[in-house]
Amino acid sequence: MTSASLLRDLRVRGDRLCQSLLELAQIGGTLKGGVCRLALTDLDKQGRLWVVEKARRLGLEITIDQIGNTFMRRLGKNLQLAPIMTGSHIDTQPTGGKYDGNYGVLAGLEVIETLNEHGIQTQAPIEVVFWTNEEGSRFTPVMMGSGVFAGEVSLDHAYGASDIEGKKVKDELQRIGFLGEQIPGEHPCGAYFEVHIEQGPVLENKEKVIGVVPAVMGLRWFDCIVHGFEAHAGPTPMDIRVDALQNAISIMQKVVGIANEFKPHGRGTVGMVQVFPNSRNVIPGQVQFSIDIRHPDSAILEKMTSLLRKYILQISSEKSIVIDLKEVSYFPPCNFDSDCVDTIRRAAIELGYSQMDVVSGAGHDAIYMNRLAPTGMIFIPCKDGVSHNEIEDAKAEHIEAGANVLLHSMLAFAKPVNH
């Protein structure tokens, strides 16, 4: 029998969760306080075994699929129900932090430890998963494990991926003992929640504790090459120059201009620029640069793209110059399940945490899970919005708050017995 007040007052133990995060961060810990634990390395193996051992101590049932995704299940009362899942990844960037991914996995185990301690049984099983190779630093594509699970990346394609030394995913899975037998995607899922640091500055700036994530932005990546005419900076008068950089600049400004037209969610970034010949006294003959535009609404993302293309055509025609635009990547926007999103928001409110909607600008395993089951994400602030960096940091109170919202959101779906 679980009383209503016990449930209402149920909280994770933040200190225990923070302690877990620090312990896991020692495996591959760097001098600057970060973590380097690339997917399927010996260190990843150590990290995986540490997490699995912790799960065993909590009495969880472990299954591993053919791409090394590892599921840790707490049984439910009703054997017919699919598990309510949570999780993330424990692989990191080469100069990664302690929280990205790891927080989502360990917060899930903390939820289960809390349920265990208070003897709360649920109708549906509760399950924590860590997905293989979310970061994509050693093997591409990124989000490999969840991509294979969702059927968006073929197992063969994933197995064939190799690192810079030519080592293959399948061999490395076998080597570290995580080549499972379960067919990816045959594992049932009733709903999926993922708690994660924001990896952006919005919550910190707005001084909110919880980010309710209604959607993940769609993303389009382009390579743009502007052709000009290389000439000496001295003898060539301004009027007859065909300066590739000055023309490229106007497109770079337009990228930002278009994003500004579609605030607050529009994003436009030029992150990479190569000038040729890149010589101090030569008018650039060619400039190549990247364009990254994002928006959570498909139609708007399409509109942004078409404004960009139109502008490039206009410049090309006005200036009589050749401009190549090539799309190199596309991820459509992802809208999370409204029940999951509402549940997260309600949990945050009932727990008394300040909260706001934050659209995710970055990719997460939850994007692929959203194609299979009702899915929602919870963000907490991270210091200065910095992630993928050894200085990545998050406050203990926020780490605890995110896990509490995860606990109550999962309970709302897994349903405590006798409530």
Add this chain to the structure above:
Amino acid sequence: MTSASLLRDLRVRGDRLCQSLLELAQIGGTLKGGVCRLALTDLDKQGRLWVVEKARRLGLEITIDQIGNTFMRRLGKNLQLAPIMTGSHIDTQPTGGKYDGNYGVLAGLEVIETLNEHGIQTQAPIEVVFWTNEEGSRFTPVMMGSGVFAGEVSLDHAYGASDIEGKKVKDELQRIGFLGEQIPGEHPCGAYFEVHIEQGPVLENKEKVIGVVPAVMGLRWFDCIVHGFEAHAGPTPMDIRVDALQNAISIMQKVVGIANEFKPHGRGTVGMVQVFPNSRNVIPGQVQFSIDIRHPDSAILEKMTSLLRKYILQISSEKSIVIDLKEVSYFPPCNFDSDCVDTIRRAAIELGYSQMDVVSGAGHDAIYMNRLAPTGMIFIPCKDGVSHNEIEDAKAEHIEAGANVLLHSMLAFAKPVNH
């Protein structure tokens, strides 16, 4: 006795000059039709010996100074007069052309051959010089030989310059047999003329044959570093970004804007850009770029610089960002001697060539010579304004025209005997 009509009708032989240019271009000739004859290499030695041998056949007296500048003198009647000089350089860029420098030297020898053929004696000696290491590709600084000659570069500094293999100028001069004994600058000079391809597109665009060069632009080089805040392109909203590239862009546009304010001679170029971390999905945290501004008028060049500094301060203050601006090079403007300039213009007109004034945007040995003696430069068109390139090209008729203007300009100063 030289008759007035003989002098008036005196012309160089363009075919012979073009043939000389082609022959010299075979020493270090490249597959693409250019020349690679870096200063003080074995090929430079071969080129120098070829020119000296040609000068000996013309009966010229050869002297070499301590920096390898090589003077080839045709005696004058009046032993008190300083020589009227012409010349340029025969070293090339690694992917250089047949005309840059070489034209100025061989046109000088063609002038002398023409005088010899017609038995014209001059009051003052006529002298052709090739200066050591004008290009600066193998050893810095550029315009080394004329710089030492003019006392602007010390002999010790020049001797100490080493190439990427650590070979020193003095040793290389000795090795190729061109370490002379004459003290640089002790060689007298009555006036100096230099004929050169324009290295820019103005003459070709305006369909003029002769460029009369009243001045060489002053030049200021800066390195500018704009500091921003590196952040993820996805999660970071537009309003709170500190995008180093977008701020740098506005300065890059201003560089061109300032040059456009001071047409037709103002120049503003950003040729080199480095973005950090230069990653597709990271908002640039830092951008470094070069600024090259030029103008032939000192006061205007100063004004351009102050407008640039003012704008950078304004952006820095408005956006609360740190911008570093460091001057890395300064060459003041050079105004050629008005007698020389007028003489060149008159010669072009009397010879029936279309002509116009063209301010030189690039550096030449004549800049240093202008500090010692009355100096003037003659430009001829080059194809598409292209130079420092194996495809550098010039028309035979222009090569001939430039040499004729040189001939008559030098005669005006050297004074034919009995006229």
